[in-house]
Amino acid sequence: DAKTTQPTSMDCAEGRAANLPCNHSTISGNEYVYWYRQIHSQGPQYIIHGLKNNETNEMASLIITEDRKSSTLILPHATLRDTAVYYCIVRFYGSGNTGKLIFGQGTTLQVKP
Amino acid sequence: ETGVTQTPRHLVMGMTNKKSLKCEQHLGHNAMYWYKQSAKKPLELMFVYNFKEQTENNSVPSRFSPECPNSSHLFLHLHTLQPEDSALYLCASSQVGLAVSTDTQYFGPGTRLTVL
Numbered sequence: 001d002a003k004t005t006q007p008t009s010m011d012c013a014e015g016r017a018a019n020l021p022c023n024h025s026t027i028s029g030n031e032y033v034y035w036y037r038q039i040h041s042q043g044p045q046y047i048i049h050g051l052k053n054n055e056t057n058e059m060a061s062l063i064i065t066e067d068r069k070s071s072t073l074i075l076p077h078a079t080l081r082d083t084a085v086y087y088c089i090v091r092f093y094g095s096g097n098t099g100k101l102i103f104g105q106g107t108t109l110q111v112k113p
Numbered sequence: 114e115t116g117v118t119q120t121p122r123h124l125v126m127g128m129t130n131k132k133s134l135k136c137e138q139h140l141g142h143n144a145m146y147w148y149k150q151s152a153k154k155p156l157e158l159m160f161v162y163n164f165k166e167q168t169e170n171n172s173v174p175s176r177f178s179p180e181c182p183n184s185s186h187l188f189l190h191l192h193t194l195q196p197e198d199s200a201l202y203l204c205a206s207s208q209v210g211l212a213v214s215t216d217t218q219y220f221g222p223g224t225r226l227t228v229l
Contacts, residue, residue, distance in 0.1 A: 041225070042222055049217065
């Protein structure tokens with residue numbers, strides 16, 4: 001699986017958009033970009049994933065660059081409850097393959113009042 | 114119950130004890146996973162079960178013994194653990210397809226294990 005690089009920590013003001021970057025310059029054509037978050041000592045929570053098109057759901061938007069070497073997770077209106085560690089993961093999925101999630105250190109997002 | 118549940122949520126055990134962690138998924142998935150998260154470390158995949166068959170064991174010591182009796186239940190049997198095995202143990206499940214697709218892993222809340 002491709003390695004990802006994320007900033008160690010970020011701050012965001014409550015009510016503002018939080019933009020979390022991720023570099024995955026060695027991503028291959030059949031690897032997906034996944035985002036999870038983990039609030040302190042809880043299980044990771046799935047946020048969103050994508051292959052090459054931008055994606056949006058009720059939680060966030062995922063912007064993937066055209067060359068797919070980087071992506072940005074956008075939380076449009078951050079709240080204090082969005083304070084968590086955010087993990088960007090690239091993951092191969094093939095036929096009959098339980099593609100592994102390999103977690104890195106992630107980005108600790110602190111949303112401040 | 115919805116999603117993925119884990120019991121107990123907290124467990125304290127001595128090094129000579131035998132205990133089991135239980136995971137149950139209510140999502141109709143066919144794959145289940147055990148992860149370990151030690152303090153200040155990333156999550157590490159331990160075991161993968163696909164259609165009740167173990168498909169991955171990431172060099173986990175034999176004092177951890179998984180069991181998957183059906184696609185909804187997963188156990189982790191623990192015996193003669195060491196203090197360094199203290200960690201958050203997380204279970205996840207997903208629906209694995211037979212064609213190129215994506216499957217999303219959904220996690221339980223975890224069991225916080227302390228080995229004295």
